[in-house]
Amino acid sequence: MKVRSIMCCCGGGVGSSFIVQINVQDVLKKHGIEGISVDHVSVSEISMHQVDLFVVGSDLTAFLADKPRVITLDNIMSKEELETKLLAALEAAENE
Template sequence: MQVRKIMCACGSGLGSSLMVEMNIQDVLKKMGVEGVEVVHSTTSDVHPGAADLFVVGRDLADFIKDVDKDEIIVLQNIVDKGELEEKLRAKLEA
């Protein structure tokens, strides 16, 4: 899928979401992907069109209702870069 903007979200928009944002930037660099904007915010900012791809931890997945399931990555372990890379590749290379 064509991804220009990725939004990481958590309950307060400055803890786990920021950590995920950093990990995404590292993984994108490793994958050689450029030109993707990565932002962090609260789950209340997650709306269709706010980004092309949304990344959340599993505890918050149920709070994201109006976005297409294909546009969401749910992480079991927020600090696991291996899981993140696998799931990002599956989306970006699809």
């Protein structure tokens, strides 16, 4: 199943999730990956959105326990960690 949408989540839905959104967009652009929408919200709003992949900091992983595809970041500011985990998740989704 191809990933068509990614939602970045944080506690408030403003600061860190927006930074992660920008970083996700940068990684996708760097690798020439197109056709994936990327947005950000607070964890309290995730139930209102149906997306293919969530990205969240490790402190909020429990809020997404019922979601099938979640990338958990130990350091939300690490582009290297994000890039590694995002590319692996996209590849895994392609092979499903």
